[in-house]
Amino acid sequence: MCCAFLQVARCKLVNHFRPFLLLGHGLSTQGRKTLSRKISSFIETEAEENNPETKVGVYIHWPYCARLCTYCNFNKYVIQKVDQENMEKSLLKEWKTLRKKYPRLKIRTIFFGGGTPSLMKPDIVESLIREISGGNYENLEVSLEANPADVNNNVAVFKLAGVTRLSLGIQSFNDRFLKLFNRDHNSLIAKQSLVKCLSVFGGHVSADLIFGAPGQTIQEWRQDLEFTIKQGVNHISTYQLTVERGTQLAKDVSSGKVQLPSDNVMTEMYLDAVQHLEKNGLYRYEISNFSRPGFECNHNIGYWNGGQYIGLGPGAHSRIGYGANRIGTINHPSPEVWKGQVDRLGHGVAKETKLDIDTVLGELLATGLRTSQGIEASVWNKSSQNKIAYHQFIKYLNNINSRNQQSTEVFGVNGDVSDTFGTDDLCGLIWNNENIKILPSHLSIADHVIVNVYSHFLKCIKLIND
Known part of the structure; x- marks a missing residue:
């Protein structure tokens, strides 16, 4: 009976067959009522679990870096000592507040971004994953952005903590460009880190690469692509170097210290990458993202498809609901201001807006x-x-x-x-x-x-x- 009951319930036909299930099994009136309630509850739970409108991704912003890259205008800070336990406490408190506010949402992905989240202590990463997932790790995608210079010693530990996917910020295998970007790794460390991450996470490693650096040739760009492909990477993100206001790169371009390649060269680099990557089995599923089938980033796909996501941490954004009921929030960007408000109110939201169609x-x-x-x-x-x-x-x-x-x-x-x-x-x-x-x-x-x-x-x- 049990197997038949589960099969019928999962097919959403229990209501039709309920009279047959309740007859001839020696159940009392009260027993029949109890079973009926359980069947109804099961159906509702199944419907809730499979309802796409209850699915949500969670983004966790870790705003701290070891140094500032010349091109980056993200919400990031360099300080000598980070009180990681205090950050963990604030992130968990904000999560519990939002969890209570949106109890029906089901977690489908978690993404640690920054900043440099690979500077986090693995036990804090584990704690956050456990609390946010509720211990339900089935089909859960957990991505973490990692820096080659600091992830090597913790690759295996991050996997044990619950991370299922690494996004490795290589940017280049050319020391000339890494120095220009003010990265804290060199080409050797980048190559060693990629090999190490692949040995631990298998195909679930994404490599971030930048093209269009000052003085970069198409041949140099192709060398980065070819080395990455040869290592067996299943996901590659390619980003054109852009000049963002307020960055060191913007100052250097404005002063004439460096000059970016022409638009025509940038276009040629991009199209060459598209052709080369697709020729090697990595198809373009978004302008900057290439993947072998089955290794796409589901968290980002949620963004692109207008899905729901909750942002935790300084400067994080959220989008909850659909249509005229969609709510957008922005957290305070300053870690200290954000933490202060989380202590007082349970969340760090600076602005909440009901979005129009x-x-x-x-x-x-x-x-x-x-x-x-x-x-x-x-x-x-x-x-x-x-x-x-x-x-x-x-x-x-x-x-x-x-x-x-x-x-x-x-x-x-x-x-x-x-x-x-x-x-x-x-x-x-x-x-x-x-x-x-x-x-x-x-x-x-x-x-x-x-x-x-x-x-x-x-x-x-x-x-x-x-």
């Missing part, structure tokens, strides 16, 4: 169109809660596109339009009734395409509201 869908367009899959109709409608349905936006795009005299439609086997290719300022965009995305050939200029799409999106909203 324009913002919710605008964020989805900005992130979802950067992926190779694009934005599925179901994801759009979940994010909008049908306030602005996917088919309404597609209808608007079709009307705009039809003004061009040139045919841009691809017909399916039954003569139905299966895909529409954008023209004019929507060039590079493709859509149908299932999803909207940017063509692979245009992903290198995705930011330009997204700006144009967002402009049309705002016009569409105005027409709908008028």
Whole structure:
């Protein structure tokens, strides 16, 4: 009976079969009521566990670094001694406050970012994973950003602590560029660290690489890619070096001390990486991220698909809910201010905002169109809660596109339009009734395409509201 009961319950057909389950088993009236309650509770639990709207990722920001990289404008601090136990206490207190505020959410991923979270004591990492997961580690992805200079001695310990995936900030295997970036490792340490991390975490290691450094040639960039691929890495993130205001790099570029490669060279480096990585089995699933199938970062996919996430720590952001009920929060960036407020209020939130549909869908367009899959109709409608349905936006795009005299439609086997290719300022965009995305050939200029799409999106909203 037990096996039959579980099978029927999991198939969500218990209500239909309940009378048959309750007959002929010698149960008293009270016993039948108790079993009925248990079946109902089981069904509700199953539905809750499988409800995508209860899934959430947790981001933990560790803001401390051993030194400042010349290009980085993240929320980070260099201090001589970090009271790690006090940080742990504050992070746990903030988590418990938010856990109480959002009791229905189910943890699907945890991501330690920074800063340099590999400077954390492994037992603190373990404590946070245990408390946040509630001890439920099944199918839980736990990523930790690691620095080659400080992770070597703790690689195995981090895995024992519950980390399932390492994101290794190599940036380059060229000592000239590592020095320019003010990294605290050299090429030898970078190579040794990558090999060590792979030996412990197997295929669940991601390598971060930067291209477009001053004086860098395409050949030097390709050498970094080739070495990484040869080590058997299953995930590589490639980032174009950008000049961020307030950084040392910005000062050096402004003064003429260094000069970045031209835009044409930057584009050539990126496209060369795309071709080389895909040739070696790492497909581009987001503009900057390449992976072998099955080794994608699920935490980041949650961001790009407009999912929910809770941010813990100084400067962390959160997005909870969907549609008109979506809430955005930003924590105080200063560790001391954040910790002080956590002590008083249980959380470090500096600002909480109820997001309007324009913002919710605008964020989805900005992130979802950067992926190779694009934005599925179901994801759009979940994010909008049908306030602005996917088919309404597609209808608007079709009307705009039809003004061009040139045919841009691809017909399916039954003569139905299966895909529409954008023209004019929507060039590079493709859509149908299932999803909207940017063509692979245009992903290198995705930011330009997204700006144009967002402009049309705002016009569409105005027409709908008028």
